[in-house]
Amino acid sequence: MGEINPKKQTSGADGDNGQGKPASVRGEISRAVIRRLPRYFRYLGELKDEGVEKISSKELSVMMHVTASQIRQDLNHFGGFGQQGYGYNVANLYDEIGKILGIDRRHNLILIGAGNLGRALAGYVNFEKRGFFIRGIFDISEERIGGEIRGIHIMPMERMKKFIEEHNIDIAIIAIPKGAAVNAARVVVECGVKAIWNFSHVDLEVPEDVVVESVHLSESLMRLSYNIRFAENQDLQLPGGD
Amino acid sequence: MGEINPKKQTSGADGDNGQGKPASVRGEISRAVIRRLPRYFRYLGELKDEGVEKISSKELSVMMHVTASQIRQDLNHFGGFGQQGYGYNVANLYDEIGKILGIDRRHNLILIGAGNLGRALAGYVNFEKRGFFIRGIFDISEERIGGEIRGIHIMPMERMKKFIEEHNIDIAIIAIPKGAAVNAARVVVECGVKAIWNFSHVDLEVPEDVVVESVHLSESLMRLSYNIRFAENQDLQLPGGD
Numbered sequence: 370m371g372e373i374n375p376k377k378q379t380s381g382a383d384g385d386n387g388q389g390k391p392a393s394v395r396g397e398i399s400r401a402v403i404r405r406l407p408r409y410f411r412y413l414g415e416l417k418d419e420g421v422e423k424i425s426s427k428e429l430s431v432m433m434h435v436t437a438s439q440i441r442q443d444l445n446h447f448g449g450f451g452q453q454g455y456g457y458n459v460a461n462l463y464d465e466i467g468k469i470l471g472i473d474r475r476h477n478l479i480l481i482g483a484g485n486l487g488r489a490l491a492g493y494v495n496f497e498k499r500g501f502f503i504r505g506i507f508d509i510s511e512e513r514i515g516g517e518i519r520g521i522h523i524m525p526m527e528r529m530k531k532f533i534e535e536h537n538i539d540i541a542i543i544a545i546p547k548g549a550a551v552n553a554a555r556v557v558v559e560c561g562v563k564a565i566w567n568f569s570h571v572d573l574e575v576p577e578d579v580v581v582e583s584v585h586l587s588e589s590l591m592r593l594s595y596n597i598r599f600a601e602n603q604d605l606q607l608p609g610g611d
Numbered sequence: 612m613g614e615i616n617p618k619k620q621t622s623g624a625d626g627d628n629g630q631g632k633p634a635s636v637r638g639e640i641s642r643a644v645i646r647r648l649p650r651y652f653r654y655l656g657e658l659k660d661e662g663v664e665k666i667s668s669k670e671l672s673v674m675m676h677v678t679a680s681q682i683r684q685d686l687n688h689f690g691g692f693g694q695q696g697y698g699y700n701v702a703n704l705y706d707e708i709g710k711i712l713g714i715d716r717r718h719n720l721i722l723i724g725a726g727n728l729g730r731a732l733a734g735y736v737n738f739e740k741r742g743f744f745i746r747g748i749f750d751i752s753e754e755r756i757g758g759e760i761r762g763i764h765i766m767p768m769e770r771m772k773k774f775i776e777e778h779n780i781d782i783a784i785i786a787i788p789k790g791a792a793v794n795a796a797r798v799v800v801e802c803g804v805k806a807i808w809n810f811s812h813v814d815l816e817v818p819e820d821v822v823v824e825s826v827h828l829s830e831s832l833m834r835l836s837y838n839i840r841f842a843e844n845q846d847l848q849l850p851g852g853d
Contacts, residue, residue, distance in 0.1 A: 407830035471840035588649035
């Protein structure tokens with residue numbers, strides 16, 4: 370469970386969906402650590418922007434509400450970035466984690482679905498800062514086709530195949546209802562796209578060499594609902610809570 | 612790690628952010644199982660809609676790409692819903708998991724932020740099927756105020772406090788940039804809201820008795836990016852890949 374698991378379908382909402390693949394090939398970094406890396410990266414990015422040059426695991430611990438020993442343990446996986454009595458060099462650690470996360474290079478994306486969610490995703494300028502560039506948007510709606518979002522053209526689905534080939538697209542964002550999503554995933558995979566960021570409410574079936582990261586919003590909402598119930602039950606069990 | 616952890620801030624994107632709270636009060640259901648429940652619920656809902664009455668752990672296993680023993684193990688936590696040689700009663704199991712997830716009751720929500728993401732969230736009719744009703748929408752934009760999304764009014768932020776009290780709001784969705792989000796969270800918590808579904812790119816600091824579920828989209832994108840890199844490195848290490 371704690372091992373990295375070279376399964377291709379991951380999910381921010383499902384968490385561990387236990388596809389029962391063999392344990393890590395590399396083996397040295399646990400999946401839990403990988404899940405935490407983007408959060409370290411975010412905090413370090415903010416510190417860097419504020420001009421902070423070094424930080425101790427203790428200071429980071431207070432900011433992130435994680436124990437200092439957890440931080441040391443996590444960051445030790447990536448070599449000797451920390452020095453006793455000095456702390457971590459913020460810019461170095463930020464860059465190193467960025468490399469591990471694969472955001473030291475450019476990714477070319479297409480967005481499938483120019484509805485509200487698609488518009489929201491296309492609107493995040495921060496993605497570009499991290500090297501993720503949406504090159505084209507595709508939709509089936511006649512009304513939307515021909516329009517643009519932040520200068521990116523909205524094109525008919527029929528143009529997608531050629532566009533992927535011509536623009537060296539490596540990631541497809543799928544933000545359309547689930548029936549159409551399955552079909553769209555099939556097409557982009559046929560065109561050689563190796564990564565899908567999936568917002569549709571379905572687990573996409575893809576070949577072994579394609580990675581899928583799913584954001585299942587309704588599952589996230591159900592986890593919230595579970596936690597509300599759980600918190601209430603705790604209150605019942607704990608003495609004198611208000 | 613495997614224990615349920617009564618921490619209040621969970622995150623679809625962070626996964627386990629290790630806030631180091633004490634171990635479970637109830638203790639018998641692991642967090643990993645809880646994370647998987649919404650996915651079981653989704654599959655069972657689809658089966659139910661298709662009129663399927665019973666299903667074996669083996670059949671479910673094939674559909675969900677989880678081992679049958681994992682399924683039996685997970686579902687055993689919730690009592691004897693499965694019968695040897697019969698399988699699970701789909702409708703019963705669906706209802707039971709729904710109760711555990713706390714979606715057997717109605718939740719009254721407000722949405723803070725009527726931008727593209729807010730519009731997308733307000734547009735999901737499926738949330739209502741699960742008992743989550745958005746009662747009011749709040750925004751700072753003069754242009755948006757006075758408008759509506761699917762019949763739900765967009766109101767100025769100043770009206771939020773009174774609205775929460777009058778409409779028995781228990782969940783606030785925060786879909787605004789991070790600076791404003793921190794402030795909005797403070798206000799809703801002051802008004803007694805005990806649950807926040809957070810889409811802003813910040814970890815909200817809330818009192819112990821408030822639960823937060825965060826969807827950090829850029830962290831999800833970074834996990835995808837990590838997995839692309841990881842898959843490529845694997846290809847390098849594996850013999851004879853195409």
